[in-house]
Amino acid sequence: MNEKIFYCIFIGFLIFIIVIGFWRTPITKYKPINDTEHAITDLFIKYINARNNRDVEQFLSTLDKNCQYMVDTDLIVSKENLKGMLPDLWMQNDDNSKVFGSCMTWECMNENFYKTGMLINPKFKILGDYADVRFQFVAGVFLDENFFQLKKENNTWAIISFLRPMN
16 A cells, blocks of 8 residues: 555656656747837846856846845845855855855855756746846756846836845
8 A cells, every 4th residue: 555655746746857857948949029129038038048157247238227136135236236245146156055145146055066057937927128037947846936027218227136035
């Protein structure tokens, strides 16, 4: 009897993993429905590529000059402050030391060993020159919700706020 329960749970887990594996739309494969979504999608491709390649200047170029960026659950910083924290903030876990508490929110706890990730399953809410965009950030088995607010100024979109849900 216990063996049957084990096999049922194991098969259920495998089905779950397969479904989750195919239920992802990376931002690089997302098909925008209009020109505005296309411009925003391009911004986020630039954002995630810069983050994954540790390109500070490219990363900061996706942020508005007045951006408020959540670094940790207790710390939201300006673009200028974030500029002073990078790339050290990204690099501190590259030696796999698992330092806890001072890494960027999505890089804490489970994700320490994942140096790159992707934004998946975008959801857009666009109102004129402002937009709310929600993604899931995935790195290995780590999955986290990401919330962005954007503003269009001089025909260019930029991130004005990055947050994640408080646990």
